[in-house]
Amino acid sequence: MEDAYIYDAVRSPRGKGRKDGSLHEVTAAKLSADVLNALKERNNLEGHAVEDVIWGNVTQVAEQGGCLARTAVLASDLDERIPGVSINRFCASGLEAVNMAANQVRGGAGDGYIAGGVECMSRVPMGSDGAAIAVDPTLAMKTYFVPQGISSDIIATEYGFTRDQADELAVRSQKRAKAAWDDKRFDNSVIEIKDLNGLPILAHDEYMRPGTDMQSLGALKPISLKLGFRAPSDCMSDSGRMYSSWARIGRPLRSLISMTELSNRLSSQAALARA
Secondary structure, three states: OOOOOOOOOOEOOOOOOOOOOOOOOOOHHHHHHHHHHHHHHHHOOOOOOOOEEEEEOOOOOHHHOOOHHHHHHHHOOOOOOOOEEEEOEOEOHHHHHHHHHHHHHHOOOOOOEEEEEOOOOOOOOOOOOOOHHHHOHHHHOOOOOOOHHHHHHHHHHHHOOOHHHHHHHHHHHHHHHHHHHHOOOOOOOEOOEEOOOOOEEEOOOOOOOOOOOHHHHHOOOOOOHHHHOOOHHHOOOHHHHHHHHHHOOOOOOOOOOOHHHHHHHHHOHHHHHHO
């Protein structure tokens, strides 16, 4: 079996996943094409230089639908003969794309692949694909499906994480992310994103909050406590019915983790890995 190596890695900066985020005007295809172009230029990729582009993407609808991987290849400067395939393993989609590419190399299917992922949540919001796992009651109720904010409370309850521990992790993550940027650890991996006129839009992660402290996080109210304890008759939406299902299996939500804290932790995971 062949060995697989990662020769290069680049990414765009992370923008706010809202309409006031710096990258809101940029489509997933454009972001992907910019990253592909950077790889092409940095590694002198000419012709059919790789076997395939494997691209992770969760919400594959609207402008992120229609095999975004192939769309990105066509939007980029890569050879148009290079194919593309989009995959979805939820939040691990980009990582799974890299794993699949490595396994293709190890299995002898090809010598080189480009793998990664993209998600533009300010343009294509989470859940806009209407996935059955979340909205079909014949499945979601049976599996006790809950959104991520509720599941973070469940995990904290199950494994005994306290509010202070969660806050401490969020504070440490934010400070490490800022320290990593100040130490220029991302200089060789983050590319600047420009608009259609070639003007700079964003060159650094937008949502770092190095001033975050225990006091400011402690002042935030948990978003999921009341939802978790609603009775089925009180819930007016599909998501509300999902919330109620956890309360009905008899485990109170003891640990209170707000969605803001959860967002802070998720947005700084990569920085933690490099710091």
